[in-house]
Amino acid sequence: MTNTYIESFPAEAKVVRAAFYSSFLALAIGGLFGIIQTLHRTGYYRFMDSADYYTVLTAHGVLLAITFTIFFLVGVFTWATTTSLDRPVEDIRFTWAWYGLMVVGTVLTAIPIFAGFTDSEMSASVLFTFYAPLQGHPLFYFGLVLFVVGTWLAGVDWFRSWWAWKQEHPDKRIPLPTFMVLTTTLMWYIATLGVAAAILLFLLPWSLGLVESVNPLLTRTLFWFFGHPVVYFWLMPAYMMWYVMLPKISGGKLFSDPLARVVFVLFLILSVPTGIHHQYLDPGIAEGFKFIAMTNTMFLLLPSLLTAFTVVASMEHGARQRGGTGYLGWLKALPWRDPVFAGMALAGLMFAAAGFSGMINAGMNINYLVHNTFWVVGHFHLTVGTAVALTFMAVTYWFLPQVTGKALWNRSVALGQVVLWFVGMTFMSNAMHRGGLLGIPRRTAEPQYDGFEFEAAVGSVGELDAQIALGGALLTLSLVLFFANVVGTALNSRSDDLPANEYADTLSGPSDAPLVLDNLKLWTAIAIVLVIFAYSFPLLSIIERGGLFGPELTELPVHIGLGLEYLWATTISTVTTASETVVALGAEVNW
Amino acid sequence: MSQTAEHEASNETSEHVREIGHDEFDPIGTLTLIGIYFLILVFLWFFMYFVEFLGNDPTVVSGTLVFLATGARSA
Amino acid sequence: MRISKGALLIVIAFIAPLIVELRTVLAWVNVELTVLESVVLGIGLIGVILVWALWPQSQSNGTESAETK
Ligand code: HEM
Ligand SMILES: [Cu+2]
Numbered sequence: 001m002t003n004t005y006i007e008s009f010p011a012e013a014k015v016v017r018a019a020f021y022s023s024f025l026a027l028a029i030g031g032l033f034g035i036i037q038t039l040h041r042t043g044y045y046r047f048m049d050s051a052d053y054y055t056v057l058t059a060h061g062v063l064l065a066i067t068f069t070i071f072f073l074v075g076v077f078t079w080a081t082t083t084s085l086d087r088p089v090e091d092i093r094f095t096w097a098w099y100g101l102m103v104v105g106t107v108l109t110a111i112p113i114f115a116g117f118t119d120s121e122m123s124a125s126v127l128f129t130f131y132a133p134l135q136g137h138p139l140f141y142f143g144l145v146l147f148v149v150g151t152w153l154a155g156v157d158w159f160r161s162w163w164a165w166k167q168e169h170p171d172k173r174i175p176l177p178t179f180m181v182l183t184t185t186l187m188w189y190i191a192t193l194g195v196a197a198a199i200l201l202f203l204l205p206w207s208l209g210l211v212e213s214v215n216p217l218l219t220r221t222l223f224w225f226f227g228h229p230v231v232y233f234w235l236m237p238a239y240m241m242w243y244v245m246l247p248k249i250s251g252g253k254l255f256s257d258p259l260a261r262v263v264f265v266l267f268l269i270l271s272v273p274t275g276i277h278h279q280y281l282d283p284g285i286a287e288g289f290k291f292i293a294m295t296n297t298m299f300l301l302l303p304s305l306l307t308a309f310t311v312v313a314s315m316e317h318g319a320r321q322r323g324g325t326g327y328l329g330w331l332k333a334l335p336w337r338d339p340v341f342a343g344m345a346l347a348g349l350m351f352a353a354a355g356f357s358g359m360i361n362a363g364m365n366i367n368y369l370v371h372n373t374f375w376v377v378g379h380f381h382l383t384v385g386t387a388v389a390l391t392f393m394a395v396t397y398w399f400l401p402q403v404t405g406k407a408l409w410n411r412s413v414a415l416g417q418v419v420l421w422f423v424g425m426t427f428m429s430n431a432m433h434r435g436g437l438l439g440i441p442r443r444t445a446e447p448q449y450d451g452f453e454f455e456a457a458v459g460s461v462g463e464l465d466a467q468i469a470l471g472g473a474l475l476t477l478s479l480v481l482f483f484a485n486v487v488g489t490a491l492n493s494r495s496d497d498l499p500a501n502e503y504a505d506t507l508s509g510p511s512d513a514p515l516v517l518d519n520l521k522l523w524t525a526i527a528i529v530l531v532i533f534a535y536s537f538p539l540l541s542i543i544e545r546g547g548l549f550g551p552e553l554t555e556l557p558v559h560i561g562l563g564l565e566y567l568w569a570t571t572i573s574t575v576t577t578a579s580e581t582v583v584a585l586g587a588e589v590n591w
Numbered sequence: 592m593s594q595t596a597e598h599e600a601s602n603e604t605s606e607h608v609r610e611i612g613h614d615e616f617d618p619i620g621t622l623t624l625i626g627i628y629f630l631i632l633v634f635l636w637f638f639m640y641f642v643e644f645l646g647n648d649p650t651v652v653s654g655t656l657v658f659l660a661t662g663a664r665s666a
Numbered sequence: 667m668r669i670s671k672g673a674l675l676i677v678i679a680f681i682a683p684l685i686v687e688l689r690t691v692l693a694w695v696n697v698e699l700t701v702l703e704s705v706v707l708g709i710g711l712i713g714v715i716l717v718w719a720l721w722p723q724s725q726s727n728g729t730e731s732a733e734t735k
Contacts, residue, residue, distance in 0.1 A: 052669075156598060208714065255618070288674070308625060308628070309621060312624055313618040314623045316621050317617050320611055320620075321611050328624070330620045334674070336670060336673040336675070336676050337672030342672065342676060353683075356631075359632075359636075366639065375732065419679045423682045426682045426683045426686060434690070458689060458690050459689070467686075491716065507612070507616060508613055559615055
């Protein structure tokens with residue numbers, strides 16, 4: 001007799017499955033674009049106009065960094081709350097509603113991006129960082145808004161489950177997976193205020209022609225207000241998998257529940273006030289503010305190092321229970337044949353490497369060396385492109401049977417797939433890093449120039465290009481194997497010999513964790529205070545210097561359909577600034 | 592899902608040879624691995640110091656510090 | 667077999683980052699490998715690992731790899 005997720009929660013399993021399939025579709029299309037741009041950039045195969053490169057790049061970035069990751073994680077989070085609270089969602093129609101909203105948002109966003117390939121007027125080749133001065137079709141921003149609102153409602157769904165559960169279990173600690181979901185969601189709420197403001201107050205009205213101009217630095221800053229924490233929105237679900245799945249699969253228990261809670265609390269409070277570290281090279285932001293962002297960033301290394309320790313210790317516990325011995329000999333006792341384990345372990349290992357290039361990025365001085373070079377692309381293909389993506393693919397091999405009730409199509413193919421990703425990414429990312437050190441820029445269709453040659457310290461640029469193309473090809477092959485398994489599993493018939501739906505037990509349980517850790521209100525309040533500290537002065541000075549809508553702006557349109565936005569603009573600005581700009585704006589708006 | 596009720600079953604893999612509780616578990620292997628990682632990091636930072644700092648003029652932060660300390664602009 | 671097949675696959679995969687990074691590190695001490703030399707070195711290393719892994723267990727005193735299957 002099995003006890004799979006789909007048996008315990010048949011209705012929820014359908015939503016989770018739908019979310020997973022949506023994310024895989026994005027992964028398939030995004031991955032295809034990945035290899036196209038790899039071959040184009042390196043000059044191996046250029047079949048399109050170089051101007052279209054940026055449309056491909058936008059689709060690759062949005063579909064992979066936003067659509068693939070977030071659809072997958074809402075599935076995981078729904079699984080996590082229902083499983084760990086042991087209760088169905090409060091109202092399955094609501095759950096379908098937010099999923100539907102996310103789908104509609106994605107489609108609306110994708111339409112203008114893909115229209116960029118046609119001759120139509122419509123386009124949105126604004127790259128996934130979409131700040132001004134690049135301007136996309138309004139539909140692009142509108143779709144993003146719906147998508148984000150969908151994720152907000154998903155958060156409401158998880159909170160509702162927890163509140164309902166708390167009524168029935170007033171004295172119990174929040175189960176760890178739910179705790180992780182809730183802290184991540186709170187972080188996401190704070191973080192998305194940045195994009196919401198950037199889109200609703202500036203980019204959308206600007207693209208609709210309601211305002212003449214915007215202050216580019218302001219939209220950049222608001223984007224990065226969100227753009228840094230979004231990486232933790234990708235990473236925290238991956239961490240969750242390392243904490244609650246990996247120990248069990250290694251044959252052991254989670255080393256410490258309290259430590260895991262501390263890590264997620266630290267992410268909640270430290271993720272947002274760091275975004276300015278993406279703007280070390282932006283003129284118009286004072287060095288001091290950048291320095292503060294750097295300091296916060298360095299603190300943010302702490303929870304990642306804690307994670308490294310806890311996760312490795314949990315794996316070691318498993319290995320020793322399986323008979324492993326010695327200082328390093330225990331590594332041999334780990335279940336390397338299990339693709340779920342091997343994939344997550346390799347993802348974690350690559351993340352350790354990414355930790356180093358990340359520290360380079362985070363240092364203000366050193367950042368100048370690598371800023372906007374190919375190095376950065378090498379870095380985030382290790383983080384989101386591997387630590388997150390490979391973890392997600394690996395746990396898919398566990399989740400698929402849970403949400404379909406069917407056995408995995410082929411475990412050996414799965415193992416080959418995760419190993420191939422590791423090898424492919426090694427080649428691609430290493431060459432990207434090294435190319436960046438030579439000054440090869442990112443986001444460039446044809447990184448070659450007349451009368452100038454990049455000089456490689458080791459080997460040649462041609463070799464680097466070959467290495468990148470080789471890596472990209474292996475990654476693409478890996479993706480093909482992944483989808484073969486997804487489709488093969490879907491085509492399997494139902495099996496009743498599947499592992500049960502469960503997650504790791506702990507060595508040191510929640511009763512050892514101080515109660516204050518579960519005080520979500522307190523942590524949220526601290527997070528908000530830190531954000532205000534880190535951002536109010538920079539924002540104030542940006543607005544003071546460049547104006548809310550850019551220096552050029554002479555008049556505000558008076559008759560507008562979106563009066564609400566102006567109302568909001570004024571309210572937000574009044575809260576964050578007391579500058580004269582606002583007073584002037586307030587006076588001009590026709591109430 | 593009750594973790595404790597289920598965990599017996601989950602650990603019953605064929606390779607599961609012993610049960611190690613919280614107090615007997617000494618994560619020495621973890622310490623070894625993290626120690627190695629730390630050494631690599633230190634080495635790389637050291638390496639970077641030579642690459643980036645020694646051959647160059649004072650950078651933003653060090654320049655600011657020099658400026659604060661002496662009042663003289665270096666760049 | 668001295669290690670499990672799965673572990674063997676992972677160890678072999680590990681050769682990739684090793685070789686790739688080794689080339690850079692060696693260049694620092696003025697040893698410049700060509701691509702071909704790196705590839706040969708990699709294949710050689712994999713060969714050594716395979717020989718080590720597949721060597722009959724009875725040869726060694728087998729104290730620490732009891733978990734092998
Ligand atoms: C088949 C696998 C992949 C290949 C071959 C690939 C290749 C590339 C290349 C060559 C670039 C840089 C283009 C440039 O800067 O000119 C790029 C950018 C990017 N990739 Fe990938 N990638 C792959 C998978 C992924 C995955 C799994 C993710 C995330 C989950 C991802 C996220 C991104 C992002 C966010 C960018 C930046 C887009 C921008 O600069 O606007 N990639 N990719
Ligand atoms: Cu960041």
